[in-house]
Amino acid sequence: MNIILVGPPGAGKGTLAERLIENKGFAHISTGQILREALANKTKVGLEAKEYMDRGELVPDEVVTRIVMEKLKEKEIQKAGFILDGFPRTINQAELLDKGLSSTSVRLDYVIYLEASEKTIIRRLSGRRICRGCGKNFNIYTMQPKKESLCDACGSELYQRDDDKEETVKNRLDVYKESTEPLIDYYRKKGILETFDGDKQIDDIYSDIMRVL
Ligand SMILES: [Zn+2]
Numbered sequence: 001m002n003i004i005l006v007g008p009p010g011a012g013k014g015t016l017a018e019r020l021i022e023n024k025g026f027a028h029i030s031t032g033q034i035l036r037e038a039l040a041n042k043t044k045v046g047l048e049a050k051e052y053m054d055r056g057e058l059v060p061d062e063v064v065t066r067i068v069m070e071k072l073k074e075k076e077i078q079k080a081g082f083i084l085d086g087f088p089r090t091i092n093q094a095e096l097l098d099k100g101l102s103s104t105s106v107r108l109d110y111v112i113y114l115e116a117s118e119k120t121i122i123r124r125l126s127g128r129r130i131c132r133g134c135g136k137n138f139n140i141y142t143m144q145p146k147k148e149s150l151c152d153a154c155g156s157e158l159y160q161r162d163d164d165k166e167e168t169v170k171n172r173l174d175v176y177k178e179s180t181e182p183l184i185d186y187y188r189k190k191g192i193l194e195t196f197d198g199d200k201q202i203d204d205i206y207s208d209i210m211r212v213l
Pocket residue numbers: 131132133134135136151152153154155156
């Protein structure tokens with residue numbers, strides 16, 4: 001079974017992907033990771049991507065899609081089934097992916113859409129605090145440390161990532177709404193979209209998903 005995860009930042013995609021991988025044996029396809037692999041292995045398309053990066057340019061969608069396709073076509077990945085997380089992010093990428101898939105026997109079974117309210121997202125992300133010592137995550141709203149600003153596990157100081165500051169979270173949400181949200185309709189029209197309530201606790205979201213898959 002092959003799955004794409006879509007949803008705003010903070011909807012729980014990462015945690016959910018981890019669970020599905022751990023419990024169901026899916027292969028995780030993260031574009032960042034496979035791009036690094038392609039660069040390290042100096043594959044043809046990896047070298048092409050490197051040219052753009054060396055010039056300080058974004059790797060074009062068409063090249064990223066080819067790197068993703070190379071990975072999806074691997075026997076082991078096909079056997080395990082994959083979870084694509086963080087790709088496609090735009091309609092253009094989705095169309096390129098469909099085009100790439102059409103010449104293979106690989107099919108997308110579900111697009112899992114985690115729908116979460118802005119309130120939930122801002123609480124989850126802007127409330128997140130990370131331990132400088134051991135990297136453990138806390139949340140000042142939902143998972144408070146026993147002592148303010150200190151890690152329960154190792155006693156080190158907690159900090160907030162720049163990415164999680166409220167202003168930045170709002171910008172990330174704007175980018176998501178503009179470029180990624182149109183994907184929801186795109187996949188709905190294809191009849192493979194399944195929507196889940198990302199405002200729920202992750203355990204409940206996971207059970208909801210298990211009822212559908
Ligand atoms: Zn710690």
